[in-house]
Amino acid sequence: MGVFDVFKKAEARSIENPSVPVSSENFFQLMGFSTYGTTAGITVNIEAALGVPAVWSAVNFISGTLAGLPLEVYQGNEKVTTGVGSWLDRAVNPSLSSYDWRKYSFEQVLTGGRSATLIIKNGNGETTDLVPLDPADITVAETLENGYPSKVYRTKSAIYQANEILDLTFMVKNNQLDIRGPIVTNKDIIGLAIASSRYGSKAFQSGGIPPAVLQGPFNSGASASRASEDVANATAKLAQEGRPIMALPLGHELKSIGFSPDQMQLLDLQQFCIEQIARIYSLPPVFLQDLSKGTYSNVEQQDLHFVKHTLRRWIEQFEQEMNLKLFGRTSDLNVRFNVDGLLRGDLKTRMEAHSQAIMNGVKTPNEVRKSEGLEPLPGGDDLMIQGATVPITMQGGSSAGPE
Numbered sequence: 001m002g003v004f005d006v007f008k009k010a011e012a013r014s015i016e017n018p019s020v021p022v023s024s025e026n027f028f029q030l031m032g033f034s035t036y037g038t039t040a041g042i043t044v045n046i047e048a049a050l051g052v053p054a055v056w057s058a059v060n061f062i063s064g065t066l067a068g069l070p071l072e073v074y075q076g077n078e079k080v081t082t083g084v085g086s087w088l089d090r091a092v093n094p095s096l097s098s099y100d101w102r103k104y105s106f107e108q109v110l111t112g113g114r115s116a117t118l119i120i121k122n123g124n125g126e127t128t129d130l131v132p133l134d135p136a137d138i139t140v141a142e143t144l145e146n147g148y149p150s151k152v153y154r155t156k157s158a159i160y161q162a163n164e165i166l167d168l169t170f171m172v173k174n175n176q177l178d179i180r181g182p183i184v185t186n187k188d189i190i191g192l193a194i195a196s197s198r199y200g201s202k203a204f205q206s207g208g209i210p211p212a213v214l215q216g217p218f219n220s221g222a223s224a225s226r227a228s229e230d231v232a233n234a235t236a237k238l239a240q241e242g243r244p245i246m247a248l249p250l251g252h253e254l255k256s257i258g259f260s261p262d263q264m265q266l267l268d269l270q271q272f273c274i275e276q277i278a279r280i281y282s283l284p285p286v287f288l289q290d291l292s293k294g295t296y297s298n299v300e301q302q303d304l305h306f307v308k309h310t311l312r313r314w315i316e317q318f319e320q321e322m323n324l325k326l327f328g329r330t331s332d333l334n335v336r337f338n339v340d341g342l343l344r345g346d347l348k349t350r351m352e353a354h355s356q357a358i359m360n361g362v363k364t365p366n367e368v369r370k371s372e373g374l375e376p377l378p379g380g381d382d383l384m385i386q387g388a389t390v391p392i393t394m395q396g397g398s399s400a401g402p403e
Contacts, residue, residue, distance in 0.1 A: 044194070046183055058280075063102075063103045068099065069337045071088055071102070071336075092130035101132055110182060113184070116132070116133045116135050118131040118164060118165060130166070138155055166321055166325055167321065196269050196273065216248075216252035231246075274288055278290070283310060307339065322335040
């Protein structure tokens with residue numbers, strides 16, 4: 001019987017009889033785990049959850065991708081290189097790079113469910129620095145500001161108004177103050193992933209020998225205890241030496257009361273946990289290094305899915321929170337992620353995109369060169385069209401436009 005069949009049994013039965021299945025709760029107690037409130041009997045917190053490779057991969061992949069995208073400031077459609085625009089993509093304060101700040105912020109959101117950053121402004125109301133805070137030390141309360149509900153952020157040493165804090169959340173509760181973190185909310189499936197890894201480690205530690213019961217003509221409880229200890233020591237020695245056979249006295253019998261990893265469908269269970277964790281973070285499984293169902297075509301589609309559906313929600317939330325808190329509701333200044341940065345490692349696709357942009361009059365050659373970190377060239381500021389690939393004003397000779 002496999003582990004999926006075991007988990008379907010709601011009733012607890014005797015674990016001494018190897019022909020009778022056990023419930024999930026009894027199984028994990030049998031394996032030596034204590035019960036701490038999750039179905040699998042595992043303590044789940046952020047540190048324990050990050051020990052699950054799929055969770056570790058999901059958090060690092062999403063946060064690292066968002067941290068690595070170019071972050072630019074625009075006024076209308078013109079890029080701003082002064083004020084916030086001069087440092088936002090490089091260093092958010094004198095001791096912290098933009099990459100490290102963004103990666104830290106999204107790591108907090110993807111684990112505990114919230115990140116908070118203090119906005120430092122000068123006497124003219126201009127933002128000069130951003131300082132990340134520890135979300136575990138923050139209490140969020142509600143107050144009224146100009147007749148509208150607003151938030152107040154309290155730390156051990158200060159109180160901040162809503163417009164002083166960049167607040168990113170995974171999901172908020174009905175009161176708009178408290179949050180739901182992905183790890184705590186999904187503690188049961190993460191606990192199951194932790195338990196399956198621990199069970200696999202225990203199985204290898206014991207040489208793959210499952211728990212067993214020793215039956216025989218014992219004269220007393222003391223003799224049974226000594227015999228059990230002798231068999232345990234002999235089993236451990238056999239596992240250490242790699243010998244497969246153990247001799248027992250006449251009339252004694254050793255019966256297994258547990259499951260082997262194969263009977264437990266351990267690989268299937270771990271595959272199931274990867275798929276569930278991928279669902280938690282809205283990630284295609286291929287980005288958790290799961291290529292069991294990957295093909296050339298569907299991996300490419302999963303790549304598009306990641307940008308269109310997973311990254312987009314985080315980008316929109318981050319941009320709108322910064323635009324509101326840094327510039328206000330009516331400003332024409334806005335922060336933008338440049339998603340083209342995802343093609344930084346794909347030279348072929350990047351060059352093809354540049355070529356199409358130039359030949360169809362979307363970008364000038366110098367705009368493309370600038371995006372590649374190259375110096376502008378004379379005559380490179382004119383738009384081109386496909387054909388002879390000449391400046392657009394020269395196409396058609398004298399019919400280029402009005403005098």
